[in-house]
Amino acid sequence: MTWINFQTVRESLDVSEVLTHYGFDVKPNGQDQVKICCPFHDDHKPSCGLNLTKGVFNCFSCQTKGNILDFVARMEGFDPDQPRDLRKAAVLACEVFEIDGGSKETPADDQPKAKTKGEQAVKAAKRADTAGIGNVSPTPSAKVDATSTAPILEPDVEAVNPPLTFELKLEPEHPFLSDRKIAKELVQEFGLGCAKRGSMAGRVCFPIHDEEGALIAYAGRWASDDQADDKPRYLLPKGFEKSRVLYNLNRVIAKREQLIKKGEVVDDAIVIVEGYWSVLRLHAVSVPVVASFGASLSLQQVSLIVQAGFRKAVLIFDGDEGGRKGSEQALPVLASRLFAKMVSLEDGVKPDEMSDEFVAGLPRYVR
Secondary structure, eight states: OOOOOOHHHHHHHOOHHHHTTTTTTOOOOOOSSEEETTTTTTTTOOOOEEETTTEEEEETTOOOOOEEHHHHHHHHHHOOOOOOHHHHHHHHHHTTTTTOOOEEEOOOOSSOEEEEEHHHHHHHHHHHHHHHHTTTTOOOSOOOOOOOOOOOOOOOSSSOOOOOOOOEEEOOOOOOHHTTTHHHHHHHHHHHHHEEEEGGGEEEEEEOOOOOOOEEEEEEEEEESSSSSTSSEEOOOOTOGGOOOOHHHHHHHHHHHHHHHOOOOOOOOEEESSSHHHHHHHHTTTOOOEEEEESOOOHHHHHHHHHOOOEEEEOOOSSSHHHHHHHHHHHHHTTTTTTEEEOOOOOTOGGGOOHHHHHHHTTHHHH
């Protein structure tokens, strides 16, 4: 059973660090008390007090109060009085502030005992499950006390690559991006930037969206060519199923739909590459391009292309041994559903390193 221990998260959060993260000056008055302008109403004079030791806050003007996890939840637009919103806030806090909130698979015997309201919520969830569809439990109707250590039940059958409940705060002005001459417009459009905290700390991150545009993951590239031996160059989150997604398909679909609405002719072919940088290069010159997250292609990925309305595909994997072997595997998969072509690059050349002349002539391969 997947769960978050609210008490563990609250006790692990440092009030000063939380306030600094959200841009507040931390100036204790000598009694572990801090006063700030309340962020939950139009406050021009500091009326919200926080206790750095107890981890609680109280606005003497709008009467908003709670513990530090409630504060994080409200700052992120969640309602801490709603169990699932509180859980989302707790998951986000664990990621941003690098704390362990007990979010793991735990044997039932190791579960902390729930307080009365928590037990009621668990029972309510089980009752709702009986009336639900399949094994998916509807949201419990009972409210869980924020002080409870009870787990929030998750569906028994989890969706593949579900939307994230948080967004990473990334630094777009990073030397690694400028050194690669990535245009600021592309950085902004793709939401690129370097992460300072969490599992992606020290990496340039690529937000990954599903075909409908929902944020489902972040991929991270170590933001230096001087890479530590114990750190992989590229990192995807644990449990992410890359064979079910195509990087940049959401933008390709959006652009295609935009052109159709305008009554303009749209391409019925799409280019498939291995990685993120190649997508950036070709997307910048208006080539409909997606990446398969490496030198392989799945039937699920091909189905996504077909569902998006494309009937042709051009495969351009890297000019190395991995790319050539991957092309041999991917081409028959593509040809099973689409009219497929393949472009073989010279040794050592990747799509993002193709000459300007070649990229300018790419449409003849696509059409």
